[in-house]
Amino acid sequence: MTALILALTAGAVIGLALGALGGGGSVLAVPALIYLLGFTPVAATTAGLVIVALTSVTALSGHARDGHVRWGAGLLFAAAGIGPAMLGSALAANIPAAALQAAFALVAAGAALRMLRPREEKEATRTTRPGRAAAAGAGLGAVTGVLGVGGGFLAVPALVGILGLRMRGAVGTSLLVITVNSLAALALRGGAITQLDWAVVAPFAGAAVLGAWDGRRLSSKVRGQTLQQIFAVALLAVAAFMLIDAVV
Numbered sequence: 001m002t003a004l005i006l007a008l009t010a011g012a013v014i015g016l017a018l019g020a021l022g023g024g025g026s027v028l029a030v031p032a033l034i035y036l037l038g039f040t041p042v043a044a045t046t047a048g049l050v051i052v053a054l055t056s057v058t059a060l061s062g063h064a065r066d067g068h069v070r071w072g073a074g075l076l077f078a079a080a081g082i083g084p085a086m087l088g089s090a091l092a093a094n095i096p097a098a099a100l101q102a103a104f105a106l107v108a109a110g111a112a113l114r115m116l117r118p119r120e121e122k123e124a125t126r127t128t129r130p131g132r133a134a135a136a137g138a139g140l141g142a143v144t145g146v147l148g149v150g151g152g153f154l155a156v157p158a159l160v161g162i163l164g165l166r167m168r169g170a171v172g173t174s175l176l177v178i179t180v181n182s183l184a185a186l187a188l189r190g191g192a193i194t195q196l197d198w199a200v201v202a203p204f205a206g207a208a209v210l211g212a213w214d215g216r217r218l219s220s221k222v223r224g225q226t227l228q229q230i231f232a233v234a235l236l237a238v239a240a241f242m243l244i245d246a247v248v
Contacts, residue, residue: 006036007200011207019059019215027238046192051205053182056175059212063172074173076133078180081141088145098246104147105243111157112235136162152178
């Protein structure tokens with residue numbers, strides 16, 4: 001019963017993060033599965049991808065109906081990142097776990113600090129440059145592959161800072177990137193999926209899906225700058241915890 005309550009609570013929080021902020025799901029899901037529910041890192045990563053994929057699809061549909069998904073930029077990001085993500089995953093097997101965790105914390109902190117910098121929020125009217133979007137997507141995919149996360153917490157600042165999207169557009173578009181990346185990663189983990197503890201994963205995913213709907217509604221009521229600041233503060237907190245855990 002305790003595991004069920006923890007799974008439902010953590011799932012709801014992660015769903016809110018993905019629905020409202022367009023990222024943070026894998027950052028929160030994997031630690032929750034390991035520290036709260038006793039999953040091994042490998043099982044937690046696989047379960048996290050399942051949860052994030054389902055939640056991202058749910059949130060993406062709502063953001064798409066609201067016109068907050070930039071399909072061209074999102075598909076370029078996702079397509080360009082698939083190959084580098086696979087290469088990064090292969091390289092990650094040879095990197096010590098503590099070093100990976102510390103690198104993850106530093107990258108998350110850097111993304112958060114970038115989003116905390118004041119910037120004028122206005123819609124980009126220029127045409128998206130395919131080369132720029134593809135390069136950013138490839139870099140995102142490589143980092144995602146090495147660090148073993150969905151990448152939404154990096155996709156949002158990349159879409160805001162590099163392509164000049166407004167926060168709500170970046171949120172919706174990042175969900176597209178997360179969905180594609182998560183499904184691609186799951187395609188390589190078919191055997192591991194069948195070994196998951198679905199008595200925990202299913203309610204976790206269900207609560208996350210419901211939370212994503214509430215998160216989407218929240219994103220429509222809160223101004224973009226506020227969402228950006230909430231997202232950045234959450235990232236800094238996660239980064240600090242993981243860095244301390246890696247070095248202590």
